Amino acid sequence: WYSGVVRGEFIQIRQKGQTPAGQxxxxxxxxxxxxxxxxxxxxxxxxxxxxxxxYLDISRDARVAEMVxxxxxxxxxxxxxxxxxxxxxxxxxxxxxxxxxxMERMSDEFGDPLSLNGQTRHTFPSPADLAEAGxxxxxxxxxxxxxxxxxxxxxxxxxxxxxxxxxxxxxxxEAKAALMEIKGIGSKIAxxxxxxxxxxxxxxxxxxxxxxxxxxxxxxxxxxxxDRVLLEWAQDHFGRYGGYAQQYLFxxxxxxxxxxx
Numbered sequence: 001w002y003s004g005v006v007r008g009e010f011i012q013i014r015q016k017g018q019t020p021a022g023q024x025x026x027x028x029x030x031x032x033x034x035x036x037x038x039x040x041x042x043x044x045x046x047x048x049x050x051x052x053x054x055y056l057d058i059s060r061d062a063r064v065a066e067m068v069x070x071x072x073x074x075x076x077x078x079x080x081x082x083x084x085x086x087x088x089x090x091x092x093x094x095x096x097x098x099x100x101x102x103m104e105r106m107s108d109e110f111g112d113p114l115s116l117n118g119q120t121r122h123t124f125p126s127p128a129d130l131a132e133a134g135x136x137x138x139x140x141x142x143x144x145x146x147x148x149x150x151x152x153x154x155x156x157x158x159x160x161x162x163x164x165x166x167x168x169x170x171x172x173x174e175a176k177a178a179l180m181e182i183k184g185i186g187s188k189i190a191x192x193x194x195x196x197x198x199x200x201x202x203x204x205x206x207x208x209x210x211x212x213x214x215x216x217x218x219x220x221x222x223x224x225x226x227d228r229v230l231l232e233w234a235q236d237h238f239g240r241y242g243g244y245a246q247q248y249l250f251x252x253x254x255x256x257x258x259x260x261x
Contacts, residue, residue, distance in 0.1 A: 001028075005107070005121050006044055007080050009037050010114040023073070030116045046078050058238060058245040063217050067248035074247055077196055081164040082157065083124040084197035085179075088189045089149050105141045106130070127157040149184025156182055164197075172200040187231070195243040204234045204242040213253040 003012045013027040029037035042048070051073075059065035079087075083103075090102045103124070110129040111122035130138070131154035138147035156162040162182060167175040175198055179190040188207055194200035206214075206227045214234065215224040225233070238245040 003116075003119060003121065005111075005114060005123055007040055008114075008123050009040060010116040010119075010121055011037065011041065012116060012119075013041075028116060030114065044078055046075055049075070051075075054241050054244050057241050058248070061238065061245065063252075064238075064245045064248050067252040071248065071251055074244075074251060076201070076243060076247060078199070079197045080124070081167070081193070081197040082127060085153060085164070085185075085193050086124075086130075086150055088192045089153065089184050090143065090146055091189065091192075092146060092184065102141065102143055102146075106138075109133075109137075109141060127154040130154040131158050146184065149182075153182050153184070168198050172202055175200060176203070187227070191231075195246075201243040202235060202240050204231060204238065204246045206230055206234070207250075209250050209253050210246060212257075213249045216253075217249075 001012045001014045003010070005011070009032055010030050011027055012029070013025055016024045016026045018024070027037070027041065032040075055068050055072075059068055086106070087099060087103055090099050094102075107122040107124050110125035110133055113120055113122055125133075130150060133151075135147045135151040138150055143150060153162070157164065162178065167178055170178070172194060176187075176190045176194055179185050179193055180187065185193070188205045191200075191203040191205035194203040195205065204210075211224065211227070211230065214230055218233075218237075219225065224230075234246070235242055
């Protein structure tokens, strides 16, 4: 079983089997009734996304089509915006294991406990919780230079200067610009937040893996353009589902480099 807290719900989930429609899973949850948790998980995993139409659209690009054929079923998650924002602020100069550790520390310290089948986990703390904790406590938990950014973002949300639910309704460029007004959120982090919590599937985060993929597969034998130019090119080239194309390129590049040692 995989376990974790998703949108305030303690979830234990595992793959159960394969059907013609895809993988089936079973899960246990609390504190909400199972039907509510099932609806939440359906939204979280974006099970209503028309993957067939999305794959058809992004597979106009031969490289992405190759990745789609190799790794069918990859999905973009719809995470809670506040938790997503903090996670990506914590991602600066960091690795996945360390980011997870920092998020767990904040949850254990400031979140509310949830129990299920003998296990206890904690919800992710609210902006008010982290604003009250302050920079000093966040540094104590190991956030380092990211601590003031999280503290300031907490205050921005708490005071209404950053309205995350409203960003879902804004066009992508306006939502991204609003995110980038927060210290510690640059173009890449804003695009990550936009894709994974604000439904901006045209966003195309450019990190070191994507830069390598674009340089190797689309700009071979030449100087790699700066990120700003790469972003403009990618959004024009991949279109409205650029976020899905980005995830396939990211996944393919990482697995390829891992296989190469």
